[in-house]
Every structure is written in structure tokens, then in C-alpha cells.
Amino acid sequence: MPTSLDTMNGNRPLQFTWRFAILFAIAMITFSTERAIARAAEPAFPLQAKRIVFLGDSNTFAGGFVSVVEGQIIASGIEPRPEIINLGLSSETCSGLSEPAHPFPRPDVHERLARTLTRLQPDVVVACYGMNDGIYYPLAEDRFAAYRTGINKLIEAVHNTDAKLVLMTPPPFDPLPLAKQGKLIPDGAPEYSWMQVYENYDDVMKAYAEWIVQQSDRAEMVIDLYTPVTAYMQSKRVSDPNFVMSGDGVHVDAEGHRVIGQAITRAWGITPTQLDPKQLGIVRKRQQLIRDAWLSDIGHTRPGVSPGLPIEEAIEQAAELDNELK
Numbered sequence: 001m002p003t004s005l006d007t008m009n010g011n012r013p014l015q016f017t018w019r020f021a022i023l024f025a026i027a028m029i030t031f032s033t034e035r036a037i038a039r040a041a042e043p044a045f046p047l048q049a050k051r052i053v054f055l056g057d058s059n060t061f062a063g064g065f066v067s068v069v070e071g072q073i074i075a076s077g078i079e080p081r082p083e084i085i086n087l088g089l090s091s092e093t094c095s096g097l098s099e100p101a102h103p104f105p106r107p108d109v110h111e112r113l114a115r116t117l118t119r120l121q122p123d124v125v126v127a128c129y130g131m132n133d134g135i136y137y138p139l140a141e142d143r144f145a146a147y148r149t150g151i152n153k154l155i156e157a158v159h160n161t162d163a164k165l166v167l168m169t170p171p172p173f174d175p176l177p178l179a180k181q182g183k184l185i186p187d188g189a190p191e192y193s194w195m196q197v198y199e200n201y202d203d204v205m206k207a208y209a210e211w212i213v214q215q216s217d218r219a220e221m222v223i224d225l226y227t228p229v230t231a232y233m234q235s236k237r238v239s240d241p242n243f244v245m246s247g248d249g250v251h252v253d254a255e256g257h258r259v260i261g262q263a264i265t266r267a268w269g270i271t272p273t274q275l276d277p278k279q280l281g282i283v284r285k286r287q288q289l290i291r292d293a294w295l296s297d298i299g300h301t302r303p304g305v306s307p308g309l310p311i312e313e314a315i316e317q318a319a320e321l322d323n324e325l326k
Contacts, residue, residue: 043078043268043269044221044267044268044269045124045164045220045221046082046124046126046164046166046221046268047073047078047082047268047269047270048082049082049122049123049124049164050080050082050083050123051082051083051084051085051120051121051122051123051124052082052083052084052085052122052123052124052125052126053085053087053116053120053122053124053125053126054066054084054085054086054087054088054125054126054127054128055087055088055109055113055116055125055126055127055128055129056088056089056092056127056128056129056168057088057089057090057091057092057093057128057129057131057132058088058089058090058091058092058132058250058251059088059128059131059171059250059251059252059257059260060086060088060089060128061086061088061089061090061291062088062251062257063086063088063284063287063288063291064252064254064256064257064258064260064261064284065257065258065260065261065264066084066086066088066261066287067257067261067280067283067284067287068257068258068260068261068262068265068275068280069084069261069264069265070084070283070287071261071275071279071280071283072261072262072265072270072272072273072275073265073270074279074283074325075273075275076270076273082123082124084287085120085122085287085290085291085294086287086288086290086291087116087120087291087294087295087298088291089107089109089112089295089300089302089305090302090305091104091106091107091132091302092106092107092108092109092129092132092302093106093107093108093109093129093132093133093135093150094108094109094110094127094129094133094147094150094151094153094154095108095129095133095143095146095147095149095150096108096110096146096150097133097135097143097146098135099135099136099137099191099192099193099194100191100193101191101193101195101196102135102193102194104302104303105301106132106135107300107301107302108150108301109127109129109150109154110150110153110154110157111300111301112298112299112300112301113154113157114157115298115299116298117157117158117161117163119294119297119298120294120298121161122163123163123164124163124164124165124166124220125158125163125164125165125166126165126166126168126264127154127158127165127166127167127168128168128169128170128225129147129150129151129154129170130147130169130170130205130208130209130212131170131171131173131205131250132194133146133147133150133170133208134147134201134204134205134208135192135193136192136193136194136196136197136198136201137192137198137201137204138187138192138198138200138201138204139203139204139207144207144208144211147208148211151167151212151215155167155215155218155219164220164221165219165220165221166219166220166221166222166223167212167215167218167219167221167222167223168212168222168223168224168225168264169208169209169212169213169222169223169224169225169226170205170208170209170212170225170226171205171225171226171229171252171256171260172202172205172206172209172226172229172230172233173197173201173202173204173205173249173250174202174233174244174245174246174249175197175199175200175201175202175249176242176244176249177244177246177247177248177249178197178248178249179199183195183196183197184196184197184198184199185197185198185199186199187199187200194248194250197249201249205226206226209224209225209226209227212224221267223263223264223267224263225260225263225264228259228263229245229252229256229259229260229263232259233245245259279325282321282324282325283325285321286318286321286322289308289309289314289317289318289321290314290315290318291308292305292306292307292308292309292314293308293309293310293311293313293314293315294308294311295308296308297310297311
């Protein structure tokens with residue numbers, strides 16, 4: 001018979017109560033652990049989207065890294081696969097600035113942003129601006145302020161549609177190729193441009209990138225492209241001091257696009273793999289087809305962009321390319 005010290009709640013043994021409490025605690029810990037594992041296994045929010053729209057300047061318009069991102073998603077076997085639309089535009093800024101020597105006023109993404117969000121209704125917007133926003137001049141508060149204002153307007157506009165935002169830093173400016181061509185201009189010059197760039201323009205990109213990283217509490221995701229691209233170039237120059245991924249320090253080549261694309265997919269929880277060149281070519285062709293169609297449909301202010309097909313025709317041809325991927 002248990003004594004009064006051995007009982008609780010009438011005739012129930014205290015030892016039994018302890019055992020129950022221990023078993024309950026173990027069960028709760030197991031449940032919490034399983035839920036944590038399940039959450040960790042869930043893909044990052046961009047991969048759960050139905051439609052992802054990329055916005056940016058000429059590197060985005062070129063589409064290499066956007067194709068790498070979609071190629072890595074396909075290779076990872078994620079289903080259902082998000083629809084990815086590249087809507088980058090060459091020469092574009094988010095600041096509305098242009099250097100005096102530019103042949104036309106640089107397009108400002110805010111001129112087309114509302115139409116883009118209304119027509120495409122993306123779940124996720126991925127934005128990369130900065131390279132053109134410094135207009136290739138030394139760092140100055142008025143230009144930096146215009147860039148910050150442009151990014152702030154972008155954040156507000158995207159969130160007003162209930163879409164989520166992936167904000168990316170600009171990649172670095174590489175002075176090496178232009179230094180070899182004698183096209184870098186020292187501080188104090190009366191004028192700079194994309195053809196005659198301030199010699200320390202990468203300091204401007206670094207400052208812009210550092211500010212973007214600080215906005216992690218205002219966007220659903222911030223991806224630092226500046227650091228991994230810089231690190232990759234530096235690692236290559238250990239054995240090859242003349243290594244470059246750009247002919248003008250601005251527009252990256254296929255290797256640069258691969259490095260940028262892999263930085264994005266790593267941030268989205270995908271371990272990059274070697275992609276099938278043929279498959280990647282089909283992805284890129286389909287993206288360009290859709291890009292040109294939507295740019296024409298939505299409209300923009302940049303001259304010299306070839307018009308795309310009507311949307312319905314572009315979608316039909318894109319579906320045929322999708323069948324090739326399958």
C-alpha cells in the first residue's frame with residue numbers, strides 16, 4: 001500500500017504521475033523536433049511561388065543568371081515549378097538618374113513598375129539595381145539618396161500588391177578590363193559616363209551593396225551578390241592576375257552569370273549542380289521569348305529594344321519549348 005507521501009489525486013501513485021510527465025515531455029520534444037525538421041525541409045518561399053518576376057538592368061535583361069536559376073530549379077526536381085519571367089531592361093535604374101553623356105535618358109523602373117505588377121501579378125519579385133544608379137561617378141550623397149529613395153519606392157510598390165520581395169545587391173564593378181584599355185577616369189574629372197568610368201567606381205557599388213544588405217528587415221529576403229562575385233574573381237586572380245568575367249567591368253560573361261545564378265539558388269536552399277548545356281539553352285530561349293513579349297506588352301521608355309511577339313503567340317511557342325524540356 002502506498003503511503004500518503006506516495007500518492008496524488010486520490011489513490012494514483014506519484015511514481016505513475018512522474019512517469020506520465022516524463023513520457024509527455026519526451027513526446028513533446030519529439031513532436032517539436034519533427035516539426036522543426038519539416039520546416040527546414042520546406043523550400044524557401046520563392047520556390048513555393050506560382051510566378052516569380054525578375055527586375056533589373058542589362059545583366060538581368062541578358063538573362064544568363066535568370067536561366068541558371070531556373071535551370072537549377074529544374075535540376076533539383078522541385079514541383080510544381082514556379083513560372084519565372086525575366087523582365088530586366090538594359091540601361092535601367094531605380095533612381096531615375098542619367099549621366100549627361102548617355103545617348104538617351106536612362107529608363108526608370110518606376111515608370112513601368114505599376115503596369116508590371118498589375119499585368120503579371122507576381123507572387124515574388126526579385127530586384128537587382130545599383131550598377132547604373134551611380135551613373136559611373138564618384139560616391140556622392142545626392143546620387144546615393146536618389147538610389148535609396150528608388151529602392152524604398154520599389155519595396156513599397158511590391159508590398160502594396162501583397163507580393164514578396166527578394167532584394168539583391170548590385171554585383172561589383174571590375175576596373176581591370178577598362179584599366180587595360182585606358183578608359184578609367186580619376187577623381188575630379190568634370191564628367192563621367194559608362195564609357196569613361198570613375199576609377200574607383202567599385203567603391204560606389206560596395207557602398208550601395210552594404211546599404212542593401214541592411215534592408216533585410218524590410219524585404220522578405222536580401223541576397224548579397226557583391227561579396228561572392230568579388231570573392232570568386234579574387235580567387236581566380238591568385239593563379240591568373242588577368243582573370244576577368246567582363247569586357248567592360250559591368251556586363252558579366254557566361255561565367256559571371258553562372259556565379260550570380262548559383263549565389264541566388266544557394267540563398268534559396270538549392271545546392272548548385274552541373275547543368276545540361278542543351279537544357280539550359282532551351283530555358284534561356286524560352287525566357288527570352290516571354291521577356292520580349294511582356295516588355296512590348298507592358299511598355300517601357302528604352303529605345304532600341306526589339307519588339308516581342310504578341311503574348312498569346314509567345315506563350316504558345318514557350319509551351320512547345322517546355323515540351324522539349326520534359
